[in-house]
Amino acid sequence: MIARRLAAILFLPLMLAFGTGVYLYLGTMKSTAVKQHAQLPTVTKPRFVLPGTMFVVQEGRLFKLSGGGFTEIGPSGDWSQPTLTPNHSQMVAVLRGGWSSDLYLLDVKGTVIKRLTKDDSKYITSNHWAFYPQISADGQTVFFGTDNPKFSNLDPGVDLSVWSMPINGTQSQGRRWTDPYWYTGGDTSPIPVAGGLLFVRHSIDNTTASDDEP
Amino acid sequence: MRLIALTLFCLLLSGTAGAAAYFFPVVVAGVGQTGQTVIVPPTTTSGGKPIAAPTAAPGSPFTVLLLGSDDDLKFDPNHVLTQSMILVRVDPVSKHVVMESIPRDLWVPLSTGGSAKIDAAYSYGGASAAIATVERNFHVHVDEYAWIGLKGLIKLIDLLGGVDVNVSNPVLDDQYPNDINVKYLYGYARVAVLPGPQHLDGTHALQYVRSRHNDINGDFGRSARQQQVLLALKAKASSLNVADLPSIVSALSGEFKTSMGLDRVRSLLSLASAFDPTKIQQTVLYVPTYTSYGQISGQSVLLPHWSQILAITRQNFP
Numbered sequence: 001m002i003a004r005r006l007a008a009i010l011f012l013p014l015m016l017a018f019g020t021g022v023y024l025y026l027g028t029m030k031s032t033a034v035k036q037h038a039q040l041p042t043v044t045k046p047r048f049v050l051p052g053t054m055f056v057v058q059e060g061r062l063f064k065l066s067g068g069g070f071t072e073i074g075p076s077g078d079w080s081q082p083t084l085t086p087n088h089s090q091m092v093a094v095l096r097g098g099w100s101s102d103l104y105l106l107d108v109k110g111t112v113i114k115r116l117t118k119d120d121s122k123y124i125t126s127n128h129w130a131f132y133p134q135i136s137a138d139g140q141t142v143f144f145g146t147d148n149p150k151f152s153n154l155d156p157g158v159d160l161s162v163w164s165m166p167i168n169g170t171q172s173q174g175r176r177w178t179d180p181y182w183y184t185g186g187d188t189s190p191i192p193v194a195g196g197l198l199f200v201r202h203s204i205d206n207t208t209a210s211d212d213e214p
Numbered sequence: 215m216r217l218i219a220l221t222l223f224c225l226l227l228s229g230t231a232g233a234a235a236y237f238f239p240v241v242v243a244g245v246g247q248t249g250q251t252v253i254v255p256p257t258t259t260s261g262g263k264p265i266a267a268p269t270a271a272p273g274s275p276f277t278v279l280l281l282g283s284d285d286d287l288k289f290d291p292n293h294v295l296t297q298s299m300i301l302v303r304v305d306p307v308s309k310h311v312v313m314e315s316i317p318r319d320l321w322v323p324l325s326t327g328g329s330a331k332i333d334a335a336y337s338y339g340g341a342s343a344a345i346a347t348v349e350r351n352f353h354v355h356v357d358e359y360a361w362i363g364l365k366g367l368i369k370l371i372d373l374l375g376g377v378d379v380n381v382s383n384p385v386l387d388d389q390y391p392n393d394i395n396v397k398y399l400y401g402y403a404r405v406a407v408l409p410g411p412q413h414l415d416g417t418h419a420l421q422y423v424r425s426r427h428n429d430i431n432g433d434f435g436r437s438a439r440q441q442q443v444l445l446a447l448k449a450k451a452s453s454l455n456v457a458d459l460p461s462i463v464s465a466l467s468g469e470f471k472t473s474m475g476l477d478r479v480r481s482l483l484s485l486a487s488a489f490d491p492t493k494i495q496q497t498v499l500y501v502p503t504y505t506s507y508g509q510i511s512g513q514s515v516l517l518p519h520w521s522q523i524l525a526i527t528r529q530n531f532p
Contacts, residue, residue: 032453
């Protein structure tokens with residue numbers, strides 16, 4: 001009789017532990033898609049070591065890859081599209097806010113030297129984007145894409161044109177290089193070349209456009 | 215001997231209880247959100263005789279009507295418009311999938327009476343009206359439906375760690391509705407999704423599939439992007455297993471309804487990895503072949519070219 005009571009007392013925690021164990025074990029069986037999300041590069045290790053230095057961005061954070069190790073640089077924020085000056089002493093990168101983005105000049109340690117554009121405004125339609133910075137061969141001019149001008153204040157036409165501005169100057173000294181095809185997203189990825197400019201133009205050719213599935 | 219048997223029985227009992235506790239949210243959702251009964255009035259011939267609807271036997275191809283709605287507080291939750299309507303045919307044997315997007319502004323006779331943009335069918339009569347309207351106009355039989363609210367889509371994509379898409383051109387919008395998780399529902403936000411390979415979290419994926427103001431293809435461009443994100447979700451879903459169901463159910467809580475039973479949902483998850491991306495056929499009913507722009511009662515609408523639409527639909531949904 002005592003033995004039965006003792007067994008019952010011992011069984012209860014055993015059952016509870018086992019049931020809890022099954023519950024927790026099932027939780028470990030989740031797929032990697034649900035369980036694991038991307039880790040920062042400072043946590044993982046690259047598989048091989050490359051010579052030189054590379055600047056990369058992950059989830060808005062700037063990293064320098066050198067000697068097989070990642071180091072986070074730059075202030076916090078939503079950074080993207082870093083591009084080096086020809087002498088590799090500085091870089092221009094995009095810092096994105098909620099409604100706008102701007103170009104910043106930084107040194108290779110990530111210290112902000114200068115804000116190059118000012119595209120934010122409390123009036124939503126007065127905000128602008130600045131993307132795809134590329135620096136001229138002489139290091140004096142930065143080319144980029146921005147939604148300026150907008151199609152009209154009433155019609156939400158927002159397309160990127162290619163502009164340039166002096167790195168040591170102001171945004172008001174900017175020069176527009178392209179006239180985008182409206183409602184396609186516009187012109188992107190400028191690359192200054194000797195005597196001109198390479199860029200990507202998004203457009204639609206009504207004479208050959210197919211209305212089948214893309 | 216009796217003690218051993220008793221011990222094993224008790225362990226089995228407690229293990230089953232642990233598993234039941236783990237999958238309990240799935241059971242609750244299964245009761246509340248899946249297996250939704252939909253009563254669709256039978257399609258009739260011009261003489262008024264009802265046509266018997268074929269039912270998909272297990273393992274045979276079946277057609278699902280995917281519906282997506284704004285579920286923000288601007289609208290009565292029981293009378294929302296469907297911003298997305300996509301017919302999907304799944305063939306489990308050949309692993310062939312067909313998707314056909316129905317433009318929300320398509321002007322059609324509604325099953326509830328009168329004519330309106332097709333996105334109104336759900337608001338007037340729920341899933342049954344949306345299905346009946348599609349069946350009668352497109353001459354296709356719908357076996358199942360699945361409806362998702364916008365917040366559910368965000369949570370699902372975030373649960374899966376985001377989706378990867380190849381964006382063909384910049385998606386920019388100065389008048390994107392800023393109506394999720396905010397107090398003032400009628401404000402705007404600015405959207406910029408840049409071209410090239412992009413990894414999108416839930417919020418940005420929703421912007422990508424919902425934005426249409428600066429798209430030269432308008433609502434058609436949005437339809438194509440919606441199909442693209444569905445395929446990206448399918449790619450992520452192919453790695454899911456049964457143990458993920460409680461997390462998925464929690465993410466979709468209140469934001470998902472379907473007529474599919476749990477068995478079919480589970481089988482779809484297992485099939486997701488088997489589908490060949492090269493065998494997925496996508497159709498968008500673009501202007502001018504399938505539709506044309508028009509104005510009715512002051513509304514900008516899409517007028518259907520039924521001979522072309524029915525021909526492609528017959529081809530896609532034999």
